[in-house]
Amino acid sequence: MPQAPAAQAGRKPSRIQLRNRKRILEAALEVFSTHGYRGATLDQIAAEAGLSKPNILYYFDGKEEIHVTLLNQLLDAWLAPLHAIDPAGDPLDEILTYVRRKLAMSRDLPRESRLFANEILQGAPRMGPHLESVLKPLVDQTSMIIQGWIAAGRLSPVDPRHLLFSIWATTQHYADFEAQVGVLMGEVDVHAGASAHLEAMFGRLLRPNAAMG
Amino acid sequence: MPQAPAAQAGRKPSRIQLRNRKRILEAALEVFSTHGYRGATLDQIAAEAGLSKPNILYYFDGKEEIHVTLLNQLLDAWLAPLHAIDPAGDPLDEILTYVRRKLAMSRDLPRESRLFANEILQGAPRMGPHLESVLKPLVDQTSMIIQGWIAAGRLSPVDPRHLLFSIWATTQHYADFEAQVGVLMGEVDVHAGASAHLEAMFGRLLRPNAAMG
DNA sequence: TCGCTTTTTTACCATTTGGTAAACTTACGA
DNA sequence: TCGTAAGTTTACCAAATGGTAAAAAAGCGA
Numbered sequence: 120m121p122q123a124p125a126a127q128a129g130r131k132p133s134r135i136q137l138r139n140r141k142r143i144l145e146a147a148l149e150v151f152s153t154h155g156y157r158g159a160t161l162d163q164i165a166a167e168a169g170l171s172k173p174n175i176l177y178y179f180d181g182k183e184e185i186h187v188t189l190l191n192q193l194l195d196a197w198l199a200p201l202h203a204i205d206p207a208g209d210p211l212d213e214i215l216t217y218v219r220r221k222l223a224m225s226r227d228l229p230r231e232s233r234l235f236a237n238e239i240l241q242g243a244p245r246m247g248p249h250l251e252s253v254l255k256p257l258v259d260q261t262s263m264i265i266q267g268w269i270a271a272g273r274l275s276p277v278d279p280r281h282l283l284f285s286i287w288a289t290t291q292h293y294a295d296f297e298a299q300v301g302v303l304m305g306e307v308d309v310h311a312g313a314s315a316h317l318e319a320m321f322g323r324l325l326r327p328n329a330a331m332g
Numbered sequence: 333m334p335q336a337p338a339a340q341a342g343r344k345p346s347r348i349q350l351r352n353r354k355r356i357l358e359a360a361l362e363v364f365s366t367h368g369y370r371g372a373t374l375d376q377i378a379a380e381a382g383l384s385k386p387n388i389l390y391y392f393d394g395k396e397e398i399h400v401t402l403l404n405q406l407l408d409a410w411l412a413p414l415h416a417i418d419p420a421g422d423p424l425d426e427i428l429t430y431v432r433r434k435l436a437m438s439r440d441l442p443r444e445s446r447l448f449a450n451e452i453l454q455g456a457p458r459m460g461p462h463l464e465s466v467l468k469p470l471v472d473q474t475s476m477i478i479q480g481w482i483a484a485g486r487l488s489p490v491d492p493r494h495l496l497f498s499i500w501a502t503t504q505h506y507a508d509f510e511a512q513v514g515v516l517m518g519e520v521d522v523h524a525g526a527s528a529h530l531e532a533m534f535g536r537l538l539r540p541n542a543a544m545g
Numbered sequence: 546t547c548g549c550t551t552t553t554t555t556a557c558c559a560t561t562t563g564g565t566a567a568a569c570t571t572a573c574g575a
Numbered sequence: 576t577c578g579t580a581a582g583t584t585t586a587c588c589a590a591a592t593g594g595t596a597a598a599a600a601a602g603c604g605a
Contacts, residue, residue: 135572135582153454157371161563173565174583182563233453236508240446240453241366243511250515258516280516281529285502288509292501295449298456302463303471303493316494323536348552348602374593387553389594552601561592570583575576 140178142168144192147185152230155237156186156245187245190238193231194246194253200224201257210268211325214286218317221290226310232294258283275327282324289317353391355381357405360398365443368450369399369458400458403451406444407459407466413437414470423481424538427499431530434503439523445507471496488540495537502530 132140146168150159161182165172179185200220204213225232238246262279269276293300293313300309345353359381363372374395378385392398413433417426438445451459475492482489506513506526513522 133572133581139582155368155371155450155454158368158454160561162561171584172563173585176564177582236449236453237368239509239512240449241368241371241511243515247511247515250512254512255515277532278525278529281525284505284509284513284526285529285533288501288505289498292497296452296497296501298454298460299452299463299467300497302456302460302468312491312494313497316491316498319490320498320533320537324533346551346602352552373591375591384554385593386555386595390552395593547605549604550602552599554597554599556596556598558595559593562590563588564590565588566586568583568585570581572581573579575578 136178139168139170139174143170143175143178143185144189147189148230148234151186151189152233152237156241183245189234190246191249193235194249196228197224197231197235198254198257201261204261204264206264206267210265210274211322214265214274214282214325215318215321218286218290218321219314221286222293222310222314222317225290225292225294229294229297232291236291236295272327275325277324286321289320349391352381352383352387355383356388356391356398357402360402361443361447364399364402365447365450369454396458402447403459404462406448407462409441410437410444410448411467411470414474417474417477419477419480423478423487424535427478427487427495427538428531428534431499431503431534432527434499435506435523435527435530438503438505438507442507442510445504449504449508485540488538490537499534502533 143164147159147164149167150163153159154163159182161172161175164185165175168175175185179188200217203220204217238244243250258280261283265274265277265279265282268274269279293309304312356377359377360372362380363376366372367376372395374385374388377398378388381388388398392401413430416433417430451457456463471493474496478487478490478492478495481487482492503526506522517525
């Protein structure tokens, strides 16, 4: 049976395959992130990728597979900064570094942020299981680390999960709500201001009350 | 020329008209907020409203008009808490009250929050002008108030706009990313935790360094 | 109750869209 | 260079979808 590279797990992909799959995913990221899953069409993705629609379906089994591929691929990159938190490091420094990294990602990878936001907004229909199996354990683990720091008096007491929500919300806001931020901020260097603001905010929240005894 | 209540501005609406337009908007809010503009279909809205599709188009000129009506209607309600900030009040109290109100809105009106998020995520294609003409002036004005408080030493110095972004981001996160929050928090009372966390966070950020001379 | 207006339904339509079949072309190892 | 497999295109399809025409069915003031 010849012909069938759509989702074959067996053979190793050819050069052309590698190149075209990458092109398609890049185009799909652009289109999905701006229009959402339903709002994106295969024709748009095809045009953006410079390929014909049937050709796209030669590499992926369908619209949904492209979307899911993108999403799962994204989640790993998305969680990398969280993995990078070092329990042995300085608590405040670890968390502020995390904030900085997340903010940088919002600036450098806004489409990824919006793709993710779109998916969650609609109830994570194509990602629910992944969140449960990948995100949740990591968050539980990170929460434990933060709890440990708090117990050791090295961090002001906060709910670790709500802290993470705050960090995600504030950093991703600059990507996800860019249209609104743009209207309100004009030409100003948004990133610099955001960086200073968030560092001050999380710094004050987390820095333990110096003395105390 | 009989028949034409779609968007007539002249006549005063009948009882039936009032009831059905309300039904349609309620149904549309439900559908648009979960599937986005493009993801929503008139058939879904019709089913949800308990009316036939042509009947819906008897009350509104088209899908887009329903969406825009909803959006503009929403923005007013959305900005009410911002209007409620009193320049003569206690700065910290005014802002924390604002945070509390926004958080309550996320809890009580999550669909509205998601509808708005969807629109902004996609670049505010149907709302851009409104943001410029309604939101921007109000934000500028509020920023002036906050600046005044800071200048008077009654509030720790922060960039008013980034402060507002932080408040919007953190409070709306609980509605917009509910699917994710649900996975990570389980059965816990999310609102209570969020409320405590956000009050602590913005309290610490904004409370001026007590003495100083 | 009559007659006119408002409201609702039935029957369609044109377009868009995800997807397929099969022919055609290109790449590449032997 | 030749044959086979990989890759691409052309020509379609069926379903979904936003929207319309026109007739039928309420409402309602006189």
